[in-house]
Amino acid sequence: MSEQAPPPESLLPYDRWTEEAMRNVALRALEFAARNGLPGEHHFYLTFRTDHPDTKVPGHLKARYPQEMTIVLQHQFWDLKVDRAEAKISVGLSFGGVASTLVIPFAALVAFWDPHVRVGLRFGETSAAEGDAEAMADQVEEEEAPPSLPEAPAPKPETPAQVVSLDAFRRRPTRE
Template sequence: MSEQTPPPESLLPYDRWTEEAMRNVALRALEFAARNGLPGEHHFYLTFRTDHPETKVPGHLKARYPQEMTIVLQHQFWDLTVDRAEQKVSVGLSFGGVAATLVVPFAALVAFWDPHVRVGLRFGELSATDGEADEVPEAVAPEPTPPAEPSEPKTDSPAQVVSLDAFRRRPNKE
């Protein structure tokens, strides 16, 4: 096949399957943390759309972050639940000493990042009608120094796209 010939259109929904698999990785990590707590130095950054109609955040946070917000699940969070039937994640966090419960639909998730092991996933938008992925997601390496506070605004700098091979562990060849 020459480089100028476009690949044939797939009759299989690989992009949707990939999106579902990547979301499932993030959800399984959250479910593990909900059951067992975070092991070792693992901690999660979750980025989600605050403007999604089913996202529930306190008004003062929605006013401060009208489109997107990143939270950190590390030392002080509670009541983390992943409800696959409702397709939502909920968690309790403290913002400036004020407790709040956030409810984030799976469709509003934008990114998942575990900096301890450098696992980062970025998600495409889900269709509101059928939950299918509209675009193929790509693995990304978020900024090397994430925000110090869970509610710091993100910069508009483009994400660095990397191959999934960068996250795979390789055996020592000695």
């Protein structure tokens, strides 16, 4: 029998670099939409942590979605802003006819999905250092030291996650 040796531990933070690159793809799409509007049939689903300390959502939404929430940016949103200096996104949406502004830190993003082209990105947990403005605002490649401390495990949710089927929102082919 042959035993496979575990892969060597990397001295380069590939996981973090990959995570930052994927977040940057989502942020660039949001910046494009903020400047130019959504082109064609593109629209975005953003899932984020409502329990992140810097997330700002109305109290009734925080009570309804205490840990995680998904919003859709399609027809009725306004004032979409991506602030790389402060590492946050802000957007105006209406909930039950009440206008609200949401502020979502980059570090609170969990997923980005553009169903028109089936592009979806899921993000891992970020530490404060990875989610801060400097880490997300840097566009220049630079050498970084590998992380010195292991990341703490993600907290377990107190209630089971809710699974929502998106089938009801998918376009069905028209039969002619």
